[in-house]
Amino acid sequence: MDAPLVLTTRLDPNEIDKEAHNIDCLREYPLELYRAAEAMKDTKEVEKLMDLVSGRIGTERQYEGFGFTHDTKDISEGPKQSSYTTLETMEDKMNAQLLLGKKIRAVDECDVATRVIDKHFLPDMAGNLRSFSAQTVRCTKCGEKYRRVPLSGRCICGNNLILTVHQASVKKYLEVSKDIGKTYGLSNYTLERIEVLEMSMASLFDNDKVRKCKLTDFM
Ligand SMILES: [Zn+2]
Incomplete structure (x- = not known):
């Protein structure tokens, strides 16, 4: 997203990201748009009213005469910082987002929580779990990297080897996912997905042979 892989010297609007074709070029919005929104019409039905960039592709108008509704003196002007940078932990960010969701009537905070866990936390943890075992x-000392741990268990220079993916980064979102899952009453399906992932982590990180028992465990 932020590191350029290809640099293009000549921009062809037809070749750019299709999402950018959805920008509308009107200077003011027609009343029909609001009427259609009120009637909850399909966006496809009002698309032609909105003079989208996609409708200009291939014509001269793909380069010029783009309208907008709010002027600015500087195109790169914007907030210098946001809650995303001022809030430190992911848990704080998540709670702030859900708190906002609770206040806004149009937002179903349970749905927000489900989506964040489903699309963000679970794939992240599953991906890290996989990279942990394939790391x-x-x-x-010398910085040499090994795809597999050598049989000697040490570097050829004789020094200790350390992991490059840590347990903490695999478990990073586990607790916050479980907390949110409980607080927002997520579906059993989502809760069980978290549970399955937790079991996979336990099977990887917890040693079954070393189990501390108390005398009372046998009575
Ligand atoms: Zn070494």
Whole structure:
């Protein structure tokens, strides 16, 4: 998203990201748009009213005469910082978002929580769990990397090897997912997905052989 892979010297509007074709070029919005919104009409039905960039592709108008509704003196003007940067932990960010969702009547905060967990936390944890078991190890002294741990268990220079993916980064969102799951009453399906992932993590990180027992456990 932020690192350019290809640089283009000649911009062809037909080749750019299709999302950018959805920008409307009107200087003011027609009343029909609001009427259609009120009637909850399909967006496809009002598309032709909105003079989208997609309708200008291939004509001279694809480069010029783009309207807008609110003027600015600087196109890069905007908030210098947002709650996303001032709030430190992911848990704080999540709680702030859900609190806002609770206040806005049009927002179903349970749906928001489900989406964040479904699309963000779960894939992140599953991905990290996978990269944990397929990770490379690194020497603390010479920096040599190994795709597999050598049989000697040490670097060829004799030094210790350390992990490059840590348990903490795999479990990063587990607690916050469980908390949100409970607080917002998510569907059993989502709750069980979190549970299955937690079991996979436990099977990877917790050693079954070393189990501390108390005398009372046998009575
Ligand atoms: Zn080494």
